[in-house]
Amino acid sequence: xxxxxxxxxxxxxxxxxxxxxxxxxxxxxxxxxxxxxxxxxxxxxxxxxxxxxxxxxxxxxxxxxxxxxxxxxxxxxxxxxxxxxxxxxxxxxxxxxxxxxxxxxxxxxxxxxxxxxxxxxxxxxxxxxxxxxxxxxxxxxxxxxxxxxxxxxxxxxxxxxxxxxxxxxxxxxxxxxxxxxxxxxxxxxxxxxxxxxxxxxxxxxxxxxxxxxxxxxxxxxxxxxxxxxxxxxxxxxxxxxxxxxxxxxxxxxxxxxxxxxxxxxxxxxxxxxxxxxxxxxxxxxxxxxxxxxxxxxxxxxxxxxxxxxxxxxxxxxxxxxxxxxxxxxxxxxxxxxxxxxxxxxxxxxxxxxxxxxxxxxxxxxxxxxxxxxxxxxxxxxxxxxxxxxxxxxxxxxxxxxxxxxxxxxxxxxxxxxxxxxxxxxxxxxxxxxxxxxxxxxxxxxxxxxxxxxxxxxxxxxxxxxxxxxxxxxxxxxxxxxxxxxxxxxxxxxxxxxxxxxxxxxxxxxxxxxxxxxxxxxxxxxxxxxxxxxxxxxxxxx
Numbered sequence: 179x180x181x182x183x184x185x186x187x188x189x190x191x192x193x194x195x196x197x198x199x200x201x202x203x204x205x206x207x208x209x210x211x212x213x214x215x216x217x218x219x220x221x222x223x224x225x226x227x228x229x230x231x232x233x234x235x236x237x238x239x240x241x242x243x244x245x246x247x248x249x250x251x252x253x254x255x256x257x258x259x260x261x262x263x264x265x266x267x268x269x270x271x272x273x274x275x276x277x278x279x280x281x282x283x284x285x286x287x288x289x290x291x292x293x294x295x296x297x298x299x300x301x302x303x304x305x306x307x308x309x310x311x312x313x314x315x316x317x318x319x320x321x322x323x324x325x326x327x328x329x330x331x332x333x334x335x336x337x338x339x340x341x342x343x344x345x346x347x348x349x350x351x352x353x354x355x356x357x358x359x360x361x362x363x364x365x366x367x368x369x370x371x372x373x374x375x376x377x378x379x380x381x382x383x384x385x386x387x388x389x390x391x392x393x394x395x396x397x398x399x400x401x402x403x404x405x406x407x408x409x410x411x412x413x414x415x416x417x418x419x420x421x422x423x424x425x426x427x428x429x430x431x432x433x434x435x436x437x438x439x440x441x442x443x444x445x446x447x448x449x450x451x452x453x454x455x456x457x458x459x460x461x462x463x464x465x466x467x468x469x470x471x472x473x474x475x476x477x478x479x480x481x482x483x484x485x486x487x488x489x490x491x492x493x494x495x496x497x498x499x500x501x502x503x504x505x506x507x508x509x510x511x512x513x514x515x516x517x518x519x520x521x522x523x524x525x526x527x528x529x530x531x532x533x534x535x536x537x538x539x540x541x542x543x544x545x546x547x548x549x550x551x552x553x554x555x556x557x558x559x560x561x562x563x564x565x566x567x568x569x570x571x572x573x574x575x576x577x578x579x580x581x582x583x584x585x586x587x588x589x590x591x592x593x594x595x596x597x598x599x600x601x602x603x604x605x606x607x608x609x610x611x612x613x614x615x616x617x618x619x620x621x622x623x624x625x626x627x628x629x630x631x632x633x634x635x636x637x638x639x640x641x642x643x644x645x646x647x648x649x650x651x652x653x654x655x656x657x658x659x660x661x662x663x664x665x666x667x668x669x670x671x672x673x674x675x676x677x678x679x680x681x682x683x684x685x686x687x688x689x690x691x692x693x694x695x696x697x698x699x700x701x702x703x704x705x706x707x708x709x710x711x712x713x714x715x716x717x718x719x
Contacts, residue, residue, distance in 0.1 A: 242273055243269060243273050243274060243275045244273065244274060244275070244545065244548055245274075245275045245276070245277055246274055246275070246276055246277070246297075246298040246299055246544075246545070246548060246549055246552060247276075247277045247279070247297030247298045247299070247544075248260075248276050248277065248278050248279070248297065248298065248299040248300075248301065249279050249281070249286075249287075249290065249296060249297050249299070249300045249301070249302075250278065250279070250280045250281065250301045250302075250604075251281050251286065251287045251300065251301060251302035251303070251304065251535075252280070252281065252301070252302075252535070253280070253281050253282065253283060253284065254475075255280045255281075255600070256594055256600050257278065257280075257594070257597065257600055257601065258278055258279075258280045259278055260275065260276035260277070260278050260597075261597060262594075262595060262596045262597025262598070263569070263596045263597060263598075264564065264565060264568055264569070264596055264597040264598050264601065265597040265601060266597075267564060267569065268555070268561075268564060268565060268601075271555075272551060272552060272555055274548060274551070274552055276299075276552075279297070287300075287302055287304055287307070288307075291307060291308075291313065294541070294542060295542050296540035296542050297540070297542060297543070298539070298540075298542075298543045298544055298545065298548075298549050299537055299538070299539060299540075299543070299549050299552065299553075300314075300537070300538045300539075300540055301535060301536070301537050301538075301604045302535060302536070302538065303349075303534050303535040303536075304646075305340075305347070305349065305536065305643055306643050306644065306645055306646045306651075307646050308346060308347070308536075308538045308540075309340035309341075309342070309344070309346045309347070310340075310342075310346075311342060311344065312541070313540060313541060314346050314538045314539055314540050314541060315346075315539045315540075315541065315543070315546055316344035316345060316346050317330075317345050317346065317347070317348075317550070317553070318344065318345060319344075320539060320546055320547070320549070320550035320553075321550065323546055323547050323550065324547050324550055324551070328345075330345075330348065331354050331717070331719055332714050332717045332719065333354035333355075333711075333714055333715060333717060334348055334352075334354065336710060336711060336714060337349075337352065337532040337533070337637055337640075337641055337711070338532070338533070338536075341643075341645070346536075346538055347536030347537055347538050348533070348536060348557055348605065349532060349533020349534060349535060349536040350533055350534060350535050350536060350603065350604070350605045350606050350607070350611075351367075351531055351533050351534050351535075351606070351607070351608060351611070352531060352532050352533040352607060352608060352637060352640075353607040353608035353609050354715070354717070355635075355715055355716060356716065356717065356718050357607065357608070357609050358608060358609065361581060361582070361609045361613055362581070363581060363582045363612075363613050363616040364608055364609040364612050364613050365612045365615075365623065365626040365627050365629070365630040366527070366529050366608065366612070366626060366629055366630045366633055367493075367494055367611070367612070367626060367629075368418075368422070368493075368494055368527050368529075368625075368626065368629035368630075368633075369415055369418035369419035369421075369422055369428065369491065369492070369493055369494065369629070370419055370491075370492060370493050370494040370495070370496050370497075370515055370625040370629075371419045371420075371489065371490070371491050371492075371496075371515070371516045371519065372489070372490050372492065372496040372497050372500060372513040372514060372515050372516065373395075373488055373489045373490075373513060373514055373516060374406075374482075374487075374488050374489075374511060374512075374513060374514075375511060375512045375513060375514040376511045376512075377399065377403060377406070377488055378395075378514060381395065381398050381399070381402070385518075386516050386518060386519060387518050387519065387521060387522065388423075388519060388521075388522035388523075389420075389423055389455065389519070389522065391519075392516070392519060393459070393464075395489075396408040396409055396459065396462075396464045396488075396489065397462070397464075399488045399489075400462070400463055400464060403488065405486075406485075406486065406487060406488050407465070407466045407468075407469075407481070407486055407487045407488065408463075408464040408465070408487075408488050408489060409459060409464050409465055409487075409488065409489045409490075409491070410465070410466065410468075410469045410472075410478055410481060410487050410489070410490055410491070411469065411478070411490070411491035411492070412472070412475065412477075412478045412490065412491065412492040412493070413472035413473060413474070413475070413477060413478075414475045415491070415492050415493055416428070416430060417456070417491050418491070419491045419492070420452065420455075420456070420491055421448075421449075421452055422520070422525055422526065422527050422629070422632070423519055423520070423522060423524070423525045424448045424449075424451050424452040424455075424524065424525075425448045425524045425525060425526035426446050426448035426449050426451075426452050427443050427446045427448075427449070427528055428527075428528065429443045429528075429530070430443070430658050430661055430662060431443060431654055431655075431657070431658040432530070432639065432640075432642070432654075433639050433642050433700050433704070434446050434528070434530075434639065435636060435639060435704075439697070439701050439704065440639065440642060440697070440700040440701055440703070440704035441693075441696075441697055441700070442654070442657055442688070442693055442696050442697070442700075443657075443661075444657050444660070444661050444684070444685070444688050444693075445685070445688070445693070449681075450678075450681060453665075453668045453669065453677060453678075453681050454674065454677065454678070456668075456669040457668065457669050457670075457671055457674060457677040458674070460669050460670055461672075461673075465669075467670070468481075470666045470669075470670070478490045478492060479499075479500060479503055479504075482500060482504065482513065483503070483504055483507045483509055485509075485511075490513070494515075494622055494625035494626045494629060495590055495622040495625070496513065496515060497512075497513050497514060497515035497620075497621040497622070497625075498590045498591070498620065498621060498622045499590070500512075500513045501513060502591050514621070515621035515622075515624070515625050517621070517624050517625055517628050518628075520628040520629060520631070520632050521628075525632050526632055526633075526634055527629045527630075527632050527633045527634065528633075528634055528636070528639075529633045529634065529635045529636070529637075530636050530637065530639040530640045531637065531640045532637040532638075532640035532641050533640070535603075535604070536605065537552075537553050537556060537604055537605055539553065553605075556604055556605045557605055559610070561605075562602055562605065562606050562607070562610040563583075563610065564602075565601045565602035565604070566598075566599055566601075566602025566603070566606055566610055566611065566614075567583055567585070567589075567598075567599075567602070567610070567614055568587075568596070568598045568599075572586070573585070573586055573587060573598060574586055574614070577617070581613075582613040582614070582616045582617060583613065583614050583617070584617045585614050585617055585618060588618065589614040589615060589618060590615070590618070590622055612626060637711070638704060638707050638708045638711050639704070641707050641711075642700055642703060642704060642707070644699075649692075649695065650695065650696055650699045653691055653692040653693075653695055653696050654696065656691045656692075657688055657691055657693070657696075660684060660687055660688060660691065661684070664680065664681075664683075664684040664687075667680050668680045668681050668684065
């Protein structure tokens with residue numbers, strides 16, 4: 179289903195929501211869930227398909243197949259229909275067709291939650307909103323409907339358990355430590371840095387092993403190529419690569435571990451040195467005011483294609499992605515990923531995620547058992563291999579020691595007409611998403627390996643999920659806005675002294691916004707969850 183259909187659907191949902199909540203009162207993303215959500219559906223057993231408000235059995239679409247409506251809460255999602263060789267293989271195997279709707283904007287999910295009409299499956303990162311028995315079925319509940327028990331690794335069950343004790347999804351992007359050890363070629367994704375290859379080579383391809391070397395390179399670019407901006411960073415990835423080199427958090431919300439306690443991200447002491455360096459680069463002319471007006475993930479690429487910039491701080495796959503897009507744009511130059519900077523003293527990548535998106539079954543689901551069948555397949559290794567890697571023997575085959583797949587196509591630039599890879603992003607673990615890159619090698623895998631080598635893994639911080647309607651969430655949102663606004667002021671200050679003063683003012687304001695309240699909430703929960711995780715983290719199952 180195409181995005182233009184969603185615009186009509188969203189308008190209808192908004193009208194319905196206004197009727198429920200009163201004329202002119204729109205759904206607020208921070209509103210209390212119980213105020214805008216329907217009451218929990220009547221009890222359901224294995225013979226009942228969904229609740230009384232939406233009791234239609236999923237319709238047959240092709241032979242014996244039945245259709246499930248999937249909503250993807252990712253505006254950038256590359257597929258807006260369930261077409262291609264790989265989706266067809268999944269449908270044939272499960273007897274399920276998928277009718278797809280992709281979010282048109284960031285408000286879409288909140289409107290759907292407000293209406294209570296969310297189709298049959300929802301792929302979203304809104305864990306707190308969806309992990310509610312009034313909104314979604316728990317996976318254990320769905321398994322019981324199917325007459326079985328949900329089998330999950332104890333660590334996956336632990337990190338995905340909601341505050342009410344239920345598990346509503348398994349979030350993508352996380353693997354237990356035993357899997358990471360078993361598949362030693364598995365790596366984490368993370369930030370990266372790329373530079374113009376031709377300019378770098380014209381300057382003699384100097385060794386860049388730390389920030390001093392990189393700053394010297396920027397100085398040469400500033401002197402010899404005055405029409406180029408020496409350095410920019412991506413607005414979505416927030417200059418995370420440079421932060422990693424200082425050992426600072428890459429988050430703009432959430433918590434960090436400080437002396438064994440969970441404290442808000444903004445208190446990270448390593449940010450002070452990061453800001454001081456960025457301010458120095460700005461005052462030396464290595465950065466441009468235009469950078470701080472970036473709002474799109476593609477702004478940096480546009481500047482590179484337009485021959486305006488030398489270095490871009492973005493992601494581990496920047497070389498691969500940029501070069502493909504630049505070739506199509508007709509550029510006669512490429513970019514090169516710089517890898518070795520992560521070896522510098524003090525560099526650290528804080529890997530704190532417990533996953534970033536999951537598949538949920540809302541109470542509006544017309545056939546919960548069928549939705550569970552799809553999710554169960556998506557969570558399985560067989561499902562991850564097929565939906566992410568493709569067809570074994572055609573798209574890939576195991577290495578001789580079965581430690582990684584040997585890909586028969588460029589995994590970083592798949593043929594989207596085949597429907598390969600990205601449907602596997604509805605659920606994948608850290609292993610299945612990374613080991614395909616080993617055989618291809620190249621800069622992307624090397625950059626991921628470099629980040630993994632300096633990673634400090636702590637998924638407990640990712641488990642500190644604030645309720646969407648809570649006072650703590652409101653405080654965190656205010657801290658995030660403060661951080662984003664003040665960061666620009668700190669970096670662009672006219673002097674080092676002014677920059678440091680603004681940094682201290684940011685911390686003072688953060689205290690006034692309620693950091694103490696957040697710490698009262700986070701510290702005991704972190705201690706409790708960490709003790710539970712440490713007791714099971716080495717479990718084999």
